[in-house]
Amino acid sequence: ISEQAVSYAANLANRQPDPSDAKNAFLSFALDQIHKEIAARPKDARIYLQASLAYRAAGDLEDSLKTTQTALALSPTKQQIFIEEGTTLWQLGRNKEASDAYQKAYELDTTNADAAAYAAAGDFETGNAAAGRALLMQHYGTTVVDNDVLLYTYYQLKMYDDMIGIFALRYKNTGSADAGYRLASAYATVGRYSEARATIEEVLKNHPESSTTGQQLLSQLQGRRPFANPSRFAL
Numbered sequence: 001i002s003e004q005a006v007s008y009a010a011n012l013a014n015r016q017p018d019p020s021d022a023k024n025a026f027l028s029f030a031l032d033q034i035h036k037e038i039a040a041r042p043k044d045a046r047i048y049l050q051a052s053l054a055y056r057a058a059g060d061l062e063d064s065l066k067t068t069q070t071a072l073a074l075s076p077t078k079q080q081i082f083i084e085e086g087t088t089l090w091q092l093g094r095n096k097e098a099s100d101a102y103q104k105a106y107e108l109d110t111t112n113a114d115a116a117a118y119a120a121a122g123d124f125e126t127g128n129a130a131a132g133r134a135l136l137m138q139h140y141g142t143t144v145v146d147n148d149v150l151l152y153t154y155y156q157l158k159m160y161d162d163m164i165g166i167f168a169l170r171y172k173n174t175g176s177a178d179a180g181y182r183l184a185s186a187y188a189t190v191g192r193y194s195e196a197r198a199t200i201e202e203v204l205k206n207h208p209e210s211s212t213t214g215q216q217l218l219s220q221l222q223g224r225r226p227f228a229n230p231s232r233f234a235l
Helices: 002-015 021-040 045-057 061-074 079-091 095-108 113-125 129-140 148-156 160-174 177-189 193-206 208-222
Strands: none
Touching: 002 021, 002 045, 021 045, 045 061, 045 079, 061 079, 079 095, 079 113, 095 113, 113 129, 113 148, 148 160, 160 177, 177 193, 177 208, 193 208
């Protein structure tokens, strides 16, 4: 129950970034539940990792980092803990330390695809794009990898061609209306309006049931009004 509360709190924080009484009440509930678990099992690294996620959902990054580091002290070879430490450090703006944490995670198990993506993202965030691309090639055999962490990184760093590459791959692989509209949004973000229009029209042809969304996007495109941040669709 405690872990489900933390998971729901994290999803709630992502879906509703603005504070509200109901959201704050649930975050407090999740933290209270996880504190009870820590009291019952003070040597369980997994519980501290859950606490870290709860603190991060509540926006308390410093306590999130502290509990992650406690989890690492209890389980110093757990890959996921290093990834969570890196993510909190990244959100704190400590990019070099975040990159180091991601690299440690990857080195623990170089067969883990998610760890490779995080390590590459860390390279990009610290200005070492060549290393990031080399790592992606080494692990995936391509630099166009459908991964939300990379997608967010590319958007944050204004690496728009790479961002569009992921959306295009996702649309090609799924053919879904959702993926098509995200690709169109990405095109519009960088001013590639004709490609955005063509993509929307293609989606409308293949998915007429999505006409409400498609027509809204065409209207925004006609007025050159900003689209939603395309990276937010995936994260």
